[in-house]
Amino acid sequence: MSENPILLDSITDADEGHRGQIVVSGSHGGIYPAAIASQAGIRAVLFNDAGIGLDQAGVAGVLALAGSGMAAAAIDCRSCLIGSAEDAFRRGILTTVNSIAAQCGLTAGMPVDKAVRALENAPQPQGLLPEVNESRNELRLKENGLEVLMVDSASLVTPEDKSKIIVTGSHGYLIGGNPARALKAAARIAVFNDAGVLSNKVGISRLPALDDQGVAAVTVSHETARIGDARSTLETGVISKVNRHAQSANAETGMKLKVWLTAL
Numbered sequence: 001m002s003e004n005p006i007l008l009d010s011i012t013d014a015d016e017g018h019r020g021q022i023v024v025s026g027s028h029g030g031i032y033p034a035a036i037a038s039q040a041g042i043r044a045v046l047f048n049d050a051g052i053g054l055d056q057a058g059v060a061g062v063l064a065l066a067g068s069g070m071a072a073a074a075i076d077c078r079s080c081l082i083g084s085a086e087d088a089f090r091r092g093i094l095t096t097v098n099s100i101a102a103q104c105g106l107t108a109g110m111p112v113d114k115a116v117r118a119l120e121n122a123p124q125p126q127g128l129l130p131e132v133n134e135s136r137n138e139l140r141l142k143e144n145g146l147e148v149l150m151v152d153s154a155s156l157v158t159p160e161d162k163s164k165i166i167v168t169g170s171h172g173y174l175i176g177g178n179p180a181r182a183l184k185a186a187a188r189i190a191v192f193n194d195a196g197v198l199s200n201k202v203g204i205s206r207l208p209a210l211d212d213q214g215v216a217a218v219t220v221s222h223e224t225a226r227i228g229d230a231r232s233t234l235e236t237g238v239i240s241k242v243n244r245h246a247q248s249a250n251a252e253t254g255m256k257l258k259v260w261l262t263a264l
Contacts, residue, residue, distance in 0.1 A: 004116075005021070005022040005023060005024045005046075005089065005116045005119075006018050006021045006022065006023045006024070007023075007024050007085035007086055007089060008023055008024070008025045008026070008027075008085050009025075009026040009083055009084060009085050009086075009175045009176035010025070010026060010027055010083070010155075010175050010176075011023075011025045011027040011033040011036045011037055011045075011047070012027070012033075012036060012153075012155050014036055014037060014040040014042060015040065016040070016041070018040055018041070018042055019040065019041035019042070020041065020042075020043050020124060021042060021043060022042075022043060022044045022045075022116055022119050022120070022122070023037065023042050023044070023045045023046070024045075024046045024085045024088050024089045024092075024112060024116065025037070025045060025046065025047050025048075025085055025088075026048060026081075026082060026083040026084050026085045026087075026088060026175065026176070027047055027048065027083075028047060028048055028049070028050035028057075028058050028082065028171055028195060028227050028228065029047030029048065029049055029050065029058055029059045029060070029061050029062040029072070029074040029096070030050070030057050030058060030059075030060055030061045030226075030227055030228035031060050031061045031064060031129075031132055031228065032061070032132045032134055032152065032153065032228050033047060033061055033228075034047075034060075034061025034062065034064055034065050034072065034129055035061070035129045035130065035131060035132040037061075037065070037070070037072075038065060038068050038070060038125065038128050038129035039128060039129070039131060041125075042070070043070070043071075043119075043122055043123075043124050043125070044070060044071040044072065044101070044104075044119040044122040045065070045070065045071075045072050046072070046073050046074070046075055046088065046092070046094075046112060046115065046116075047059075047061070047062055047072070047073075047074050047075065048074065048075050048077055048080070048082040048083075048088065048092075048171075048195070049062075049074035049075060049076060049077055049095050049096055049196070050077055050082060050171060050193070050195040050196050050222060050227045051077050051194075051195055051196020051197065051222040051223070052074075052095070052096070052196070052222075053193075053195075053196065053222035053223060053225075053226065053227055054222065054223055054224060054225055054226050054232070054236070055226050057226035057227050057228060057229065057232075058074070058077075058195070058196070058222065058227050059074045059095075059096040061129075062074045062096055062098055063096070063098050064129060065098055065100070065125075065129065066098040066099045066100050067127065067129070068125050068126075068127035068128055068129050069100060069123060069125035069126050069127050070098075070100060070125040071098065071100040071101040071103075071104050071106070071119055071122040071123070072098050072100070072101055073094050073096060073097045073098065073101045073106050073115060074094065074095055074096035074097075075088050075092035075093065075094060075095065075112060076092065076093045076094070076095045077195055077196035077197050078196070078197055079091055079092050079093040080092040080093075080112075081173065081177075082171050082173045082195045082196075082197070083171065083173040083174055083175045083176060083177070084176060084177060088112055089112050089113060089116070090112075090113075091112075092111070092112035093109060093110070093111055093112070094106060094107070094108055094109065094110045094111075094112065094115055095108055096108065100122070100123070101115075101119070101122070104118050104119055104121055104122050105118040106118055106119070134151070134152035134153045134155075134156060134169075134228075135150065135151070135152045135230065135231075136149070136150070136151045136152075136156045137149075137150050138150070141258075141261060141262060143258075143262040144261075144262055144264070146165065146261060146262075146264060147164070147165065148164075148165045148166075148167055148234070148261065149161055149164045149165065149166045149167070150167050150230040150231065150234065151166065151167070151168050151169070151170075151230055152168070152169040152170075152228055152229060152230050153168065153169060153170050153228070154166075154168045154170040154183060154184075154192070155170075157183055157184045157185050157187075158184055158185065159184055159185050160185070161184070161185035161187065162185045162186045162187070163186070163187065163188050164185070164187055164188060165187065165188050165189040165261065165264075166183070166185070166187045166189065166190050166191065167191045167230050167233050167234050167257075168190070168191060168192055168193075168230055168233065169193060169225075169226070169227060169228040169229045169230045169232070169233055170192055170193065170227075170228075171192060171193055171194075171195035171227065172192030172193060172194055172195065172205060172206050172207060172217075172219040172241070173195065173205055173206060174205060174206055174209060179209040179212070182206045182209040182210050182213065183206065183210060183213075183215065186213055186214065186215060187210075187215050188215070188216065189215070189216045189217070189218075189246070189249070189261075189264075190206070190210055190215055190216070190217040190218075191217070191218055191219070191220065191233055191234075191237070191257060192206060192207075192217070192218075192219045192220075193219060193220060193222055193225060193227040193228075193233065193237075194219035194220065194221055194222055194240045194241060195222055195227060196222050207219065207241060207242075207243040207246075208243060210243060210245075211243040211244050211245055214245065215243075215245060216243065216245035216246040216248070216249050216251070217242075217243045217245070217246055218239050218240075218241060218242045218243070218246045218251050218257070218260075219239070219240050219241045220233055220237030220238055220239055220240060220257050221237070221238050221239075221240040224236050224237050224238040225237035225238075233257065234257060234258060234261075235258065237256070237257040237258075238254065238255070238256055238257065239251055239252065239253055239254065239255045239256070239257055239260065240253060241253065249264065250263065
């Protein structure tokens with residue numbers, strides 16, 4: 001086994017060709033990404049910890065994978081860019097290690113490149129995490145009748161969702177730094193999780209990219225909403241960052257997301 005892992009900016013890009021491989025992913029380490037890794041037959045996987053966040057949602061999948069026999073760990077969101085597997089491999093530092101990965105010699109504070117070498121002896125999992133169907137549904141806010149599309153992952157958005165208000169559970173950073181992957185629809189409003197680190201660099205954030213597309217976009221604090229959970233984003237999320245179009249629509253840092261949407 002080569003010490004060079006498979007680099008996937010999003011774990012949703014995993015396929016049958018990655019079976020038995022070691023994967024470094026730019027995705028957060030929640031339950032849904034972990035289930036994808038498990039179902040794809042990956043041997044060992046590293047995710048971004050997304051700030052760990054509310055109810056430890058950012059690493060819940062990493063810990064759950066131990067039950068299926070998969071070595072998994074999470075990378076400090078402050079050490080590398082979420083959504084970039086290459087940056088994770090180059091600069092990442094581990095924060096959370098499940099029991100199978102610990103048996104392979106992984107520890108918190110270990111650089112990712114060293115962790116990948118240690119995972120060469122990781123066992124092939126004998127079990128699977130159950131498939132997780134991410135939620136996509138539309139609801140109407142009782143406060144003002146506004147229609148909102150709720151998606152646990154931005155991957156569930158389609159071009160037909162143009163002009164909608166879209167609340168996601170996804171992180172607010174460009175996958176692979178690619179503006180074309182900011183969002184699949186020209187939404188009216190888009191909401192994401194800040195995944196632990198705020199940055200004003202255009203190259204890594206969806207918010208400036210969506211500004212260029214005329215979309216009002218905000219993130220909510222990872223400490224106030226569970227990453228990967230659109231319902232949590234809406235019900236408890238507090239805005240942590242806004243783009244220019246959102247600011248023009250009266251969005252403010254520190255405001256509860258639902259209060260802003262209710263006032264529209």
